[in-house]
Amino acid sequence: MNTSQLNIAFFGSSIVSAYWNGAATYYRGIVKALNTMGHNVTFYEPDIYDRQKNRDIEDPDYCKVVVYQANQEEISRLIEQAATADVVIKASGVGAYDELLDREVANLKKENNLVIFWDVDAPATLDRIENDPSDQFNRLIPQYDFILTYGGGQPVIDAYDRNGAQKCIPIYNALDTDTHHPVPPEERFEGTLAFLGNRLPDREARVEEFFLKPAAELPQHTFLLGGSGWEDKHMPQNIKYIGHVFTADHNALNCTPMAVLNISRDSMAKYGFSPATRVFEAAGAGACIITDYWEGIDFFFEPGIEILVAKSGDEVTEILRTLTQERAREIGEAGYRKVLAAHTYNHRAELLQSIINKSLSAAHVQAQFNDLTL
CATH class of the missing domain: 3.40.50.2000 (Glycogen Phosphorylase B;)
Structure with missing residues:
Protein backbone atom coordinates (compact mmCIF):
# COMPACT_ATOMS: atom_id res chain seq x y z
CA MET A 1 0.00 0.00 0.00
CA ASN A 2 1.24 3.50 -0.84
CA THR A 3 0.93 5.24 2.51
CA SER A 4 2.37 8.47 1.11
CA GLN A 5 -1.04 9.29 -0.38
CA LEU A 6 -4.09 8.10 1.51
CA ASN A 7 -7.81 8.49 1.00
CA ILE A 8 -9.31 9.56 4.32
CA ALA A 9 -13.03 9.71 5.13
CA PHE A 10 -13.76 12.02 8.07
CA PHE A 11 -17.17 12.31 9.79
CA GLY A 12 -17.31 15.44 11.96
CA SER A 13 -19.60 18.24 13.12
CA SER A 14 -18.54 20.88 10.58
CA ILE A 15 -15.39 22.13 8.92
CA VAL A 16 -17.02 25.07 7.13
CA SER A 17 -18.87 26.62 10.08
CA ALA A 18 -17.64 27.57 13.55
CA TYR A 19 -21.19 28.46 14.59
CA TRP A 20 -21.78 26.65 17.94
CA ASN A 21 -18.90 24.45 16.81
CA GLY A 22 -15.60 25.08 18.54
CA ALA A 23 -14.03 22.06 16.83
CA ALA A 24 -14.07 23.77 13.41
CA THR A 25 -10.65 25.39 13.84
CA TYR A 26 -9.19 22.08 14.99
CA TYR A 27 -10.60 20.19 12.01
CA ARG A 28 -9.39 22.84 9.57
CA GLY A 29 -5.85 22.82 10.92
CA ILE A 30 -5.52 19.03 10.92
CA VAL A 31 -7.15 18.46 7.53
CA LYS A 32 -5.24 21.27 5.85
CA ALA A 33 -1.93 19.86 7.12
CA LEU A 34 -2.88 16.36 5.94
CA ASN A 35 -3.65 17.77 2.49
CA THR A 36 -0.26 19.50 2.40
CA MET A 37 1.31 16.09 3.06
CA GLY A 38 -0.42 14.71 -0.01
CA HIS A 39 -3.45 12.98 1.49
CA ASN A 40 -7.00 13.24 0.12
CA VAL A 41 -9.65 13.98 2.74
CA THR A 42 -13.43 13.87 2.33
CA PHE A 43 -15.15 15.60 5.22
CA TYR A 44 -18.76 14.57 5.88
CA GLU A 45 -20.89 16.97 7.94
CA PRO A 46 -24.64 17.10 8.66
CA ASP A 47 -26.83 20.08 7.81
CA ILE A 48 -27.96 20.91 11.37
CA TYR A 49 -28.06 23.75 13.93
CA ASP A 50 -28.12 26.44 11.19
CA ARG A 51 -24.40 25.94 10.67
CA GLN A 52 -24.66 26.10 6.90
CA LYS A 53 -26.51 29.42 7.20
CA ASN A 54 -23.70 30.73 9.40
CA ARG A 55 -20.66 29.52 7.49
CA ASP A 56 -17.48 31.47 8.01
CA ILE A 57 -15.64 29.85 5.07
CA GLU A 58 -16.59 28.49 1.66
CA ASP A 59 -15.72 24.90 0.80
CA PRO A 60 -11.92 24.80 1.23
CA ASP A 61 -9.52 23.58 -1.44
CA TYR A 62 -7.75 21.24 1.01
CA CYS A 63 -10.60 18.72 1.25
CA LYS A 64 -13.85 17.66 -0.34
CA VAL A 65 -16.82 18.70 1.80
CA VAL A 66 -19.99 16.60 1.71
CA VAL A 67 -22.93 18.24 3.50
CA TYR A 68 -25.67 15.70 4.07
CA GLN A 69 -29.24 15.59 5.34
CA ALA A 70 -29.34 13.95 8.76
CA ASN A 71 -31.37 10.80 8.17
CA GLN A 72 -30.56 7.09 8.32
CA GLU A 73 -30.90 6.48 4.59
CA GLU A 74 -28.42 9.23 3.71
CA ILE A 75 -25.96 8.08 6.37
CA SER A 76 -26.10 4.50 5.07
CA ARG A 77 -25.23 5.77 1.59
CA LEU A 78 -22.27 7.77 2.89
CA ILE A 79 -20.99 4.86 4.97
CA GLU A 80 -20.96 2.79 1.77
CA GLN A 81 -18.84 5.51 0.11
CA ALA A 82 -16.46 5.70 3.08
CA ALA A 83 -15.92 1.94 3.03
CA THR A 84 -13.41 2.34 0.18
CA ALA A 85 -11.18 4.77 2.10
CA ASP A 86 -7.81 3.78 3.56
CA VAL A 87 -8.66 5.54 6.81
CA VAL A 88 -12.15 6.21 8.19
CA ILE A 89 -12.46 8.67 11.07
CA LYS A 90 -15.54 9.25 13.21
CA ALA A 91 -15.30 12.29 15.48
CA SER A 92 -17.29 12.67 18.64
CA GLY A 93 -20.12 15.19 18.74
CA VAL A 94 -21.18 15.13 15.08
CA GLY A 95 -24.54 16.20 16.42
CA ALA A 96 -26.91 13.87 14.56
CA TYR A 97 -27.09 10.06 14.64
CA ASP A 98 -23.82 9.83 16.54
CA GLU A 99 -24.61 6.36 17.89
CA LEU A 100 -25.37 5.07 14.40
CA LEU A 101 -22.17 6.57 12.99
CA ASP A 102 -20.08 5.23 15.89
CA ARG A 103 -21.36 1.75 15.16
CA GLU A 104 -21.23 1.83 11.37
CA VAL A 105 -17.71 3.27 11.16
CA ALA A 106 -16.43 0.63 13.61
CA ASN A 107 -18.04 -2.02 11.39
CA LEU A 108 -15.99 -0.81 8.40
CA LYS A 109 -12.83 -2.37 9.83
CA LYS A 110 -10.93 -4.53 7.32
CA GLU A 111 -7.45 -6.03 7.14
CA ASN A 112 -6.04 -3.22 5.04
CA ASN A 113 -7.69 -0.10 6.49
CA LEU A 114 -7.83 1.84 9.73
CA VAL A 115 -10.93 2.91 11.62
CA ILE A 116 -10.40 5.70 14.13
CA PHE A 117 -12.59 7.35 16.74
CA TRP A 118 -11.43 10.92 17.26
CA ASP A 119 -12.71 12.26 20.55
CA VAL A 120 -12.82 16.06 20.57
CA ASP A 121 -14.40 16.04 24.03
CA ALA A 122 -12.87 13.04 25.79
CA PRO A 123 -13.76 14.14 29.35
CA ALA A 124 -17.45 14.30 28.45
CA THR A 125 -17.33 10.96 26.62
CA LEU A 126 -15.53 9.20 29.45
CA ASP A 127 -17.83 10.60 32.11
CA ARG A 128 -20.81 9.45 30.05
CA ILE A 129 -19.71 5.87 29.47
CA GLU A 130 -18.30 5.31 32.95
CA ASN A 131 -21.61 6.47 34.45
CA ASP A 132 -23.63 4.26 32.09
CA PRO A 133 -22.26 0.74 31.53
CA SER A 134 -25.08 0.06 29.04
CA ASP A 135 -23.89 2.82 26.69
CA GLN A 136 -23.17 1.09 23.34
CA PHE A 137 -19.89 2.96 22.96
CA ASN A 138 -18.37 0.83 25.73
CA ARG A 139 -18.39 -2.24 23.49
CA LEU A 140 -17.32 -0.27 20.39
CA ILE A 141 -14.10 1.16 21.86
CA PRO A 142 -12.01 -2.03 21.33
CA GLN A 143 -13.17 -2.26 17.70
CA TYR A 144 -11.41 0.96 16.69
CA ASP A 145 -7.73 0.75 15.73
CA PHE A 146 -7.11 4.03 17.53
CA ILE A 147 -8.83 6.41 19.87
CA LEU A 148 -7.39 9.84 19.18
CA THR A 149 -8.18 12.74 21.49
CA TYR A 150 -7.59 16.45 21.19
CA GLY A 151 -6.50 16.63 24.80
CA GLY A 152 -6.46 14.91 28.13
CA GLY A 153 -2.93 13.62 28.62
CA GLN A 154 -2.24 10.53 30.72
CA PRO A 155 -5.51 10.63 32.70
CA VAL A 156 -7.51 10.30 29.47
CA ILE A 157 -5.16 7.66 28.06
CA ASP A 158 -5.48 5.62 31.25
CA ALA A 159 -9.26 5.93 31.23
CA TYR A 160 -9.54 4.77 27.62
CA ASP A 161 -7.13 1.92 28.33
CA ARG A 162 -9.38 0.81 31.20
CA ASN A 163 -12.27 0.79 28.77
CA GLY A 164 -10.55 -1.47 26.25
CA ALA A 165 -8.97 0.88 23.71
CA GLN A 166 -6.31 -0.74 21.51
CA LYS A 167 -4.35 2.50 21.58
CA CYS A 168 -5.24 6.01 22.77
CA ILE A 169 -3.08 8.91 21.59
CA PRO A 170 -3.65 12.64 22.19
CA ILE A 171 -3.39 14.89 19.13
CA TYR A 172 -3.49 18.27 20.82
CA ASN A 173 -4.97 21.52 19.56
CA ALA A 174 -2.51 23.74 17.74
CA LEU A 175 -2.04 26.86 15.65
CA ASP A 176 -3.04 27.26 12.02
CA THR A 177 -0.55 29.90 10.92
CA ASP A 178 -2.52 30.64 7.75
CA THR A 179 -5.57 31.86 9.63
CA HIS A 180 -4.29 33.01 13.03
CA HIS A 181 -1.45 35.52 13.14
CA PRO A 182 -0.66 39.04 14.34
CA VAL A 183 -2.72 41.87 12.79
CA PRO A 184 -3.10 45.59 13.60
CA PRO A 185 -5.37 46.34 16.58
CA GLU A 186 -8.96 47.49 15.99
CA HIS A 343 2.54 23.79 18.47
CA THR A 344 1.42 24.23 14.87
CA TYR A 345 -0.93 21.88 13.05
CA ASN A 346 2.00 20.75 10.93
CA HIS A 347 3.55 19.37 14.12
CA ARG A 348 0.30 17.56 14.96
CA ALA A 349 -0.21 16.20 11.45
CA GLU A 350 3.33 14.81 11.37
CA LEU A 351 2.49 12.79 14.48
CA LEU A 352 -0.79 11.62 12.96
CA GLN A 353 0.87 10.65 9.70
CA SER A 354 3.52 8.59 11.49
CA ILE A 355 0.79 6.76 13.46
CA ILE A 356 -1.20 5.98 10.32
CA ASN A 357 1.76 5.01 8.16
CA LYS A 358 3.23 2.60 10.71
CA SER A 359 -0.13 0.96 11.32
CA LEU A 360 -1.11 0.57 7.67
CA SER A 361 2.33 -0.71 6.69
CA ALA A 362 2.15 -3.30 9.46
CA ALA A 363 -1.37 -4.28 8.40
CA HIS A 364 -0.25 -4.65 4.78
CA VAL A 365 2.64 -6.92 5.78
CA GLN A 366 0.31 -9.01 7.95
CA ALA A 367 -2.21 -9.34 5.10
CA GLN A 368 0.53 -10.53 2.74
CA PHE A 369 1.67 -13.08 5.34
CA ASN A 370 -1.91 -14.30 5.78
CA ASP A 371 -2.24 -14.73 2.01
CA LEU A 372 0.97 -16.79 1.88
CA THR A 373 -0.14 -19.09 4.69
CA LEU A 374 -3.60 -19.82 3.34
Missing part, protein backbone atom coordinates in the same frame (compact mmCIF):
# COMPACT_ATOMS: atom_id res chain seq x y z
CA GLU A 187 -10.71 50.13 18.08
CA ARG A 188 -13.89 48.07 18.51
CA PHE A 189 -11.93 45.44 20.48
CA GLU A 190 -10.03 47.81 22.78
CA GLY A 191 -10.05 46.92 26.46
CA THR A 192 -8.09 45.42 29.33
CA LEU A 193 -9.23 41.80 29.07
CA ALA A 194 -11.19 39.82 26.48
CA PHE A 195 -12.82 36.42 26.80
CA LEU A 196 -14.27 34.47 23.87
CA GLY A 197 -16.38 31.39 24.54
CA ASN A 198 -19.92 30.14 24.06
CA ARG A 199 -22.15 29.84 27.11
CA LEU A 200 -22.06 26.22 28.26
CA PRO A 201 -23.34 24.67 31.51
CA ASP A 202 -19.99 23.25 32.59
CA ARG A 203 -18.15 26.52 31.92
CA GLU A 204 -20.53 29.16 33.28
CA ALA A 205 -19.49 29.01 36.94
CA ARG A 206 -15.84 29.40 35.95
CA VAL A 207 -16.71 32.37 33.72
CA GLU A 208 -18.43 33.97 36.71
CA GLU A 209 -15.34 33.39 38.85
CA PHE A 210 -12.52 34.18 36.42
CA PHE A 211 -14.15 36.89 34.27
CA LEU A 212 -17.27 38.48 35.78
CA LYS A 213 -15.81 38.74 39.28
CA PRO A 214 -12.59 40.53 38.19
CA ALA A 215 -14.67 42.86 36.01
CA ALA A 216 -16.76 43.82 39.04
CA GLU A 217 -13.58 44.41 41.06
CA LEU A 218 -12.05 46.64 38.36
CA PRO A 219 -14.87 48.96 37.25
CA GLN A 220 -12.42 51.44 35.71
CA HIS A 221 -11.31 48.82 33.15
CA THR A 222 -13.15 47.65 30.02
CA PHE A 223 -13.78 43.91 29.59
CA LEU A 224 -14.93 42.29 26.35
CA LEU A 225 -17.10 39.16 26.23
CA GLY A 226 -17.55 37.32 22.94
CA GLY A 227 -19.47 34.15 22.14
CA SER A 228 -23.05 32.97 21.79
CA GLY A 229 -25.66 32.61 24.53
CA TRP A 230 -24.69 35.39 26.97
CA GLU A 231 -27.41 37.87 25.96
CA ASP A 232 -29.48 37.50 29.13
CA LYS A 233 -26.56 37.02 31.53
CA HIS A 234 -26.39 39.63 34.28
CA MET A 235 -22.96 41.25 34.15
CA PRO A 236 -21.13 44.38 35.34
CA GLN A 237 -21.61 47.52 33.24
CA ASN A 238 -17.94 47.66 32.25
CA ILE A 239 -18.30 44.42 30.27
CA LYS A 240 -18.92 44.99 26.57
CA TYR A 241 -20.80 42.02 25.13
CA ILE A 242 -19.99 41.57 21.45
CA GLY A 243 -21.82 38.30 20.69
CA HIS A 244 -20.67 35.68 18.20
CA VAL A 245 -17.26 36.53 16.78
CA PHE A 246 -16.55 35.09 13.35
CA THR A 247 -13.21 33.40 12.79
CA ALA A 248 -12.06 36.21 10.49
CA ASP A 249 -12.23 38.62 13.47
CA HIS A 250 -10.41 36.41 15.99
CA ASN A 251 -6.98 37.84 15.17
CA ALA A 252 -8.07 41.43 15.82
CA LEU A 253 -9.83 40.39 19.02
CA ASN A 254 -6.66 38.67 20.23
CA CYS A 255 -4.29 41.45 19.17
CA THR A 256 -6.17 44.49 20.49
CA PRO A 257 -6.85 44.21 24.25
CA MET A 258 -4.00 44.17 26.74
CA ALA A 259 -4.69 40.51 27.57
CA VAL A 260 -7.02 37.65 26.63
CA LEU A 261 -8.47 35.10 29.02
CA ASN A 262 -8.75 31.34 28.64
CA ILE A 263 -11.35 29.60 30.81
CA SER A 264 -11.57 25.83 30.73
CA ARG A 265 -14.76 23.86 30.97
CA ASP A 266 -15.11 21.93 34.24
CA SER A 267 -14.54 18.56 32.55
CA MET A 268 -11.43 19.78 30.73
CA ALA A 269 -9.95 21.20 33.91
CA LYS A 270 -10.67 17.93 35.71
CA TYR A 271 -8.64 15.80 33.27
CA GLY A 272 -6.00 18.44 32.50
CA PHE A 273 -3.72 18.55 29.45
CA SER A 274 -6.63 20.06 27.49
CA PRO A 275 -5.69 23.48 26.11
CA ALA A 276 -8.55 25.00 24.16
CA THR A 277 -8.03 25.78 20.50
CA ARG A 278 -8.29 29.46 21.37
CA VAL A 279 -5.16 29.26 23.52
CA PHE A 280 -3.11 28.55 20.40
CA GLU A 281 -5.10 31.04 18.32
CA ALA A 282 -4.30 33.77 20.84
CA ALA A 283 -0.66 32.75 21.15
CA GLY A 284 -0.38 32.76 17.36
CA ALA A 285 -1.59 36.35 17.33
CA GLY A 286 1.00 37.34 19.92
CA ALA A 287 -1.57 37.91 22.67
CA CYS A 288 -0.75 38.00 26.35
CA ILE A 289 -2.78 35.04 27.65
CA ILE A 290 -4.15 34.66 31.17
CA THR A 291 -5.48 31.16 31.80
CA ASP A 292 -7.24 29.44 34.65
CA TYR A 293 -5.08 26.70 36.13
CA TRP A 294 -5.21 23.14 34.81
CA GLU A 295 -2.73 20.30 35.09
CA GLY A 296 -0.32 20.20 32.17
CA ILE A 297 -0.10 23.91 31.33
CA ASP A 298 3.69 23.75 31.55
CA PHE A 299 3.71 20.97 28.93
CA PHE A 300 2.69 23.62 26.39
CA PHE A 301 3.84 27.02 27.74
CA GLU A 302 6.14 28.22 30.51
CA PRO A 303 4.02 29.90 33.21
CA GLY A 304 5.08 33.44 34.04
CA ILE A 305 7.17 33.70 30.87
CA GLU A 306 4.95 32.59 27.98
CA ILE A 307 1.56 32.57 29.71
CA LEU A 308 0.05 33.88 32.95
CA VAL A 309 -1.81 31.45 35.23
CA ALA A 310 -4.55 32.22 37.76
CA LYS A 311 -6.13 29.80 40.22
CA SER A 312 -9.01 32.12 41.15
CA GLY A 313 -10.83 35.24 40.07
CA ASP A 314 -8.95 37.15 42.76
CA GLU A 315 -5.66 36.14 41.11
CA VAL A 316 -6.94 37.38 37.73
CA THR A 317 -7.76 40.69 39.42
CA GLU A 318 -4.29 40.96 40.94
CA ILE A 319 -2.63 40.13 37.64
CA LEU A 320 -4.57 42.90 35.91
CA ARG A 321 -3.82 45.43 38.67
CA THR A 322 -0.08 45.11 38.03
CA LEU A 323 0.09 44.12 34.36
CA THR A 324 1.58 46.77 32.09
CA GLN A 325 1.38 47.03 28.32
CA GLU A 326 5.13 46.40 28.10
CA ARG A 327 4.94 43.27 30.27
CA ALA A 328 1.92 42.01 28.33
CA ARG A 329 3.80 42.49 25.08
CA GLU A 330 6.82 40.53 26.38
CA ILE A 331 4.62 37.60 27.42
CA GLY A 332 2.75 37.66 24.11
CA GLU A 333 5.98 37.62 22.12
CA ALA A 334 7.39 34.71 24.16
CA GLY A 335 4.18 32.71 23.71
CA TYR A 336 4.25 33.45 19.99
CA ARG A 337 7.77 32.08 19.66
CA LYS A 338 6.83 28.92 21.55
CA VAL A 339 3.72 28.15 19.52
CA LEU A 340 5.58 28.53 16.22
CA ALA A 341 8.38 26.26 17.42
CA ALA A 342 6.29 23.43 18.85
